[in-house]
Amino acid sequence: MPIISLSVEKKLLERFDQKILEKGYSGRSEAMRELIRDYISEQDWSAGAGESVVVVNVIYDKDAPRDIVSEIQHEYESLIQTSIHSHLDEENCMEVFIAKGSGKKIKKLVERIKTLKGVKQVKYVATSSGI
Numbered sequence: 001m002p003i004i005s006l007s008v009e010k011k012l013l014e015r016f017d018q019k020i021l022e023k024g025y026s027g028r029s030e031a032m033r034e035l036i037r038d039y040i041s042e043q044d045w046s047a048g049a050g051e052s053v054v055v056v057n058v059i060y061d062k063d064a065p066r067d068i069v070s071e072i073q074h075e076y077e078s079l080i081q082t083s084i085h086s087h088l089d090e091e092n093c094m095e096v097f098i099a100k101g102s103g104k105k106i107k108k109l110v111e112r113i114k115t116l117k118g119v120k121q122v123k124y125v126a127t128s129s130g131i
């Protein structure tokens, strides 16, 4: 593993060390590796570049006029690896999709879900493969 050095303002480094301590990292290197991975994933996802793995969380009306889940699964079967259904309460259902593939295509999938009638909230966590 290559070793790098970097210059950081003293005050900024003190705050960073405090956060590392609070979170329980074993040291600065571990924390920096995580930050670098997050940065790469975020940049890939923002650019729609490379292959992304995205967890998409959808909250929707239980009485939605169409079957949101099967509609999306059929339309995007090449991207959706798996899904989990949970009945949240008397009015709402939650579906968690795991999508893997081109960032550009998954962005389209997320936008498509947002436009479906009965969908109340869509949140996602993106990462890239190979980090």
Ligand code: NI
Pocket: 062, 085, 086, 087, 088, 092, 093, 094
């Ligand atoms: Ni349900």
